[in-house]
Amino acid sequence: xxxxxxxxxxxxxxxxxxxxxxxxxxxxxxxxxxxxxxxxxxxxxxxxxxxxxxxxxxxxxxxxxxxxxxxxxxxxxxxxxxxxxxxxxxxxxxxxxxxxxxxxxxxxxxxxxxxxxxxxxxxxxxxxxxxxxxxxxxxxxxxxxxxxxxxxxxxxxxxxxxxxxxxxxxxxxxxxxxxxxxxxxxxxxxxxxxxxxxxxxxxxxxxxxxxxxxxxxxxxxxxxxxxxxxxxxxxxxxxxxxxxxxxx
Numbered sequence: 001x002x003x004x005x006x007x008x009x010x011x012x013x014x015x016x017x018x019x020x021x022x023x024x025x026x027x028x029x030x031x032x033x034x035x036x037x038x039x040x041x042x043x044x045x046x047x048x049x050x051x052x053x054x055x056x057x058x059x060x061x062x063x064x065x066x067x068x069x070x071x072x073x074x075x076x077x078x079x080x081x082x083x084x085x086x087x088x089x090x091x092x093x094x095x096x097x098x099x100x101x102x103x104x105x106x107x108x109x110x111x112x113x114x115x116x117x118x119x120x121x122x123x124x125x126x127x128x129x130x131x132x133x134x135x136x137x138x139x140x141x142x143x144x145x146x147x148x149x150x151x152x153x154x155x156x157x158x159x160x161x162x163x164x165x166x167x168x169x170x171x172x173x174x175x176x177x178x179x180x181x182x183x184x185x186x187x188x189x190x191x192x193x194x195x196x197x198x199x200x201x202x203x204x205x206x207x208x209x210x211x212x213x214x215x216x217x218x219x220x221x222x223x224x225x226x227x228x229x230x231x232x233x234x235x236x237x238x239x240x241x242x243x244x245x246x247x248x
Contacts, residue, residue: 045069047115053122064097146245154223189245209233
C-alpha cells in the first residue's frame with residue numbers, strides 16, 4: 001500500500017472511532033468558531049453546499065438549518081459516522097441535508113456542482129494536496145466560494161516540529177500549512193478574506209509526546225506554547241486560518 005492510501009486508511013480507522021466518542025467531539029466543538037465560520041458565508045436559497053470532511057456534521061447541520069431552501073451535502077471517509085449523520089438528519093426532518101462516505105481521494109460529484117464548499121479541521125489529513133486543491137476548485141461553480149478552516153504551522157516551523165507531534169496519533173495527519181502555502185495551492189481561486197482564530201488541545205497520554213518535547217529548544221516550544229503537566233503534553237496555542245476564496 002502506498003503512503004497516500006496508508007494515510008487514508010489510518011484516517012478512516014481513527015475517525016470512525018474518535019468521532020463516536022463524546023470526549024473527542026467536545027474537544028473539537030467550538031461554538032465561537034462555528035459562529036465565525038457561519039458569519040463568513042452567505043448561502044442563498046437554491047444553492048448547493050458541500051462540507052468536505054464533515055465528521056459529525058458540525059458545519060453541515062447548521063448550514064442546512066439556517067438555509068432550508070439550499071441543498072447541503074456532507075462527505076467523510078468515516079463510514080460509521082456518516083450513517084449516524086444520515087439517521088440524525090432524518091430524525092430532524094432535514095430533507096435538504098445529505099451525507100455520503102467517500103474514499104478521501106475521489107469526489108463523487110461532477111465539476112461545477114457547488115456554490116459553496118467548506119472544510120473545517122480536515123485539510124491537513126489530505127494526501128496529494130496539489131491534486132486535492134485542483135479537484136476542490138473544479139467542484140465549484142464560477143463565482144463559488146471555498147471556506148477553509150485549518151490549523152497553521154508557525155512561520156518559523158520550517159521543519160515540521162508540530163507535524164511530528166501530530167503524526168504520533170497515526171490518524172492520517174499529513175501536514176499543517178501556512179496562509180501563503182494555501183493561497184498557492186488554491187491559486188485557481190482568489191483569496192478574498194482571512195480571519196485568524198486560535199485553538200488549544202492536549203495530546204493523548206503517550207510517552208512519545210514527552211520524548212518529542214524533551215528534544216525541542218525553548219524557542220521551538222514557544223511556537224505552540226508546548227508544555228507538559230501530569231504526563232500530558234499540551235498545545236497551548238496554535239493559529240487557525242479561516243480563509244475565504246472565490247472562483248473567478
